Amino acid sequence: MKKRLMCLSALFVLQPLSASADTLIHAGKLFTATSDSLQSNMTIVIDGNKIVDVKKGFEKGGADDTVINLKDKTVIPGLMDMHVHLSSQQGPGSYLEPFTLSEADYAFKAANYARKTLEAGFTTVRNLGDSYNETIALRKAIEKGIAVGPRIYSAGKSIATTGGHADPSNGMSPALRPDVGPEDGVVNGIAEARDAIRQRYQDGADVIKITATGGVLSVAKSGQNPQFMNDELKAIVDTANDYGFTVAVHAHGKEGMERAIKAGVTSIEHGTYMDEETMALMKKHGTWYVPTILAGEFVAEKAKIDGYFPELVRPKAASIGPLIQKTFGRAYKAGVNIAFGTDSGVSAHGDNAQEFALMVEAGMPAAEALKSATIAPAKMLGINDQSGSIEKGKLADIIAVEGNPLENIQVMEKVVFVMKDGAIFKQ
Structure with a gap:
């Protein structure tokens, strides 16, 4: 009996864990608040309530991932x-x-x-x-x-x-x-x-x-x-x-x-x-x-x-x-x-x-x-280690607007997408 339990335990440990699904935001324009310029065609990778990566290009993602299409929007930190x-x-x-x-x-x-x-x-x-x-x-x-x-x-x-x-x-x-x-x-x-x-x-x-x-x-x-x-x-x-x-x-x-x-x-x-x-x-x-x-x-x-x-x-x-x-x-x-x-x-x-x-x-x-x-x-x-910019490790507080706020700041008055803590509140 003891030998059988050890074998079952070993099987459990060796069983591969399924990867958790990510949320991918495809941003046509991205203002990260780490510079004064916009980046084009970027992907923000979110796991739970955290940003885990910011990549150049539009990442396809896995079969279980959720992709949010903001390719025609400007994406900004909350x-x-x-x-x-x-x-x-x-x-x-x-x-x-x-x-x-x-x-x-x-x-x-x-x-x-x-x-x-x-x-x-x-x-x-x-x-x-x-x-x-x-x-x-x-x-x-x-x-x-x-x-x-x-x-x-x-x-x-x-x-x-x-x-x-x-x-x-x-x-x-x-x-x-x-x-x-x-x-x-x-x-x-x-x-x-x-x-x-x-x-x-x-x-x-x-x-x-x-x-x-x-x-x-x-x-x-x-x-x-x-x-x-x-x-x-x-x-x-x-x-x-x-x-x-x-x-x-x-x-x-x-x-x-x-x-x-x-x-x-x-x-x-x-x-x-x-x-x-x-x-x-x-x-x-x-x-x-x-x-x-x-x-x-x-x-x-x-x-x-x-x-x-x-x-x-x-x-x-x-x-x-x-x-x-x-x-x-x-x-x-x-x-x-x-x-x-x-x-x-x-x-x-x-x-x-x-x-x-x-x-x-x-x-x-x-x-x-x-x-x-x-x-x-x-x-x-005193929370800039967790908020205030779109960077790896920061909270997923993310919004989007139509148009380019660096050319017309009034586009900020019409926010079309809101994510706070990785949850979507407006889309």
């Missing part, structure tokens, strides 16, 4: 938007939503907008602020396959000071105003600043978002005054570093921006009033710039409509909005590190790719604009 708000979308009724919507309402809105974002070709996003940690829950649901959307890096609730840009009690009657603190994203002083970071760690956030200056859409007078002291910013960054967080900073005004840069934050969002001195400081500290030109254009246009914004907001939208594209153009020429971001949720979700044309119009070459939405954000997030 796009990354580093500034979105998935659970909201700006409109004349937006300022009433905190009084009329529940946590569940925000969660369903987020799920809807996440799907639109993925179908627009954005396979990874940073969600920089929500109301009830709904995008943390959505991230988990997407990871488990029970919801559809991009890979989400969520900040949970943004952190502000009392009356600051992300204070959820702004604009409320004193009779209705809630008592908000670090858990709600409102801090004053070093201890509360540290508390807020630890709270977000407990909540399951991926990144930290703070509002270092006034903002456009908050019901508060100033759109650019500094709103954190230096010791508070240091406490935030030091604590975030302890917990492995990067720190994204909403900032329009120069002083608030420069305090945050010196404290060691990861990125400046919007950056409207940065000047040459600020840009030099960003280059010195390696700080990233996420411009959100589309949001600026959107609010400037809507400020012309009577009743669209509260009267306290309207002049800020009219004055700050149009400046962001000019700031972006100067920052690009100065050599500041730039990562693509739209602030979608101000403008409509799914329209994210309209940012590309605004970047090119301001002086950034199309290839650099594409890199700003692929390999550059991956570097900023």
